[in-house]
Amino acid sequence: MENHIVVVIPTYNERENIVEMIRRLEGEFRKYGVSHEYLVVDDNSPDGTAEAVKSLGREIPGVNVIVRMEKKGIGSAIMDGFRHALKNKHVTHILTMDADLSHRPEDLRGFIREMNNADLVQGSRYIKGGGTVNWGIHRRIISWTANWLVRTLYHTGLHEHTTNYRLYNRRAAEAVLKYAKSTGYEWVIEALLIIHAHGYRIVEVPIIFINRRKGKSKLGISEIIKWFIYILKFRKTYKMIKKQAGNN
Numbered sequence: 001m002e003n004h005i006v007v008v009i010p011t012y013n014e015r016e017n018i019v020e021m022i023r024r025l026e027g028e029f030r031k032y033g034v035s036h037e038y039l040v041v042d043d044n045s046p047d048g049t050a051e052a053v054k055s056l057g058r059e060i061p062g063v064n065v066i067v068r069m070e071k072k073g074i075g076s077a078i079m080d081g082f083r084h085a086l087k088n089k090h091v092t093h094i095l096t097m098d099a100d101l102s103h104r105p106e107d108l109r110g111f112i113r114e115m116n117n118a119d120l121v122q123g124s125r126y127i128k129g130g131g132t133v134n135w136g137i138h139r140r141i142i143s144w145t146a147n148w149l150v151r152t153l154y155h156t157g158l159h160e161h162t163t164n165y166r167l168y169n170r171r172a173a174e175a176v177l178k179y180a181k182s183t184g185y186e187w188v189i190e191a192l193l194i195i196h197a198h199g200y201r202i203v204e205v206p207i208i209f210i211n212r213r214k215g216k217s218k219l220g221i222s223e224i225i226k227w228f229i230y231i232l233k234f235r236k237t238y239k240m241i242k243k244q245a246g247n248n
Contacts, residue, residue: 004035004090005036006081006094007037008039008094008095008097009040009098010041011041011043011049012071013045013046014045015052016047017101018049019056021105022056025105025108027105032108036062038062038064039064039066040063040066042065042066042068043068043070044071053065066080066081074164075184076187078187079183081096082094085173093170095166096167097164103165111123118202119168119195120172120200120203123160123165123207124207125160125206125207127204130207130208130209131209132209133208139211142224146162146189146228147162149228149231154235158204159204162189164188172195172198175198179237181237189231197247198242199242
């Protein structure tokens with residue numbers, strides 16, 4: 001079956017970024033000739049994000065938007081995107097990205113290269129060729145600590161666990177839909193650990209993370225604290241998933 005990717009992008013007040021992002025992505029997809037479409041999941045942004053996406057959809061084929069009536073969290077938005085995408089039996093992969101241009105469309109080539117070699121292709125700032133731009137020392141310390149903690153507690157062997165720039169194949173996305181419970185930023189770690197608990201293959205590819213240029217970051221101190229608490233509390237659930245998946 002021919003590969004077909006749905007790009008799921010959660011948004012809230014990203015009108016300034018989303019149009020540029022999809023235009024750049026479209027340019028990259030055309031280079032590789034991979035069948036694809038876009039699904040923006042917008043939490044009723046007051047800045048007109050959904051309207052901007054709808055307008056773009058009249059220019060670029062395959063640009064769609066789901067508008068939810070209230071803000072429910074990034075994890076919840078991606079899960080709704082998964083459910084919608086997987087209704088189409090022709091969908092083989094789901095690419096998730098942040099809408100704020102911190103994830104470069106130009107790094108798509110690594111995901112395309114590995115898409116048939118892994119259940120999850122994880123974008124990584126911490127392998128050769130990866131990196132960050134315009135990050136303060138406090139963000140670097142928080143990110144490094146979170147990744148070290150997940151790697152140590154769950155023996156993933158990975159360098160990166162906390163960025164949402166990922167390509168899931170169909171069975172990986174279905175596993176996440178079955179087991180994921182969180183709705184906020186901690187979902188990003190939960191999804192990866194669910195896939196790891198199944199024993200599915202995860203491959204890292206380098207990405208350059210660029211701190212957002214426009215708009216306001218939604219990742220505050222409360223979300224960061226939730227991340228760390230969640231990492232510690234998830235171990236019991238992780239073991240249960242491993243047992244149910246027959247990956248003891």
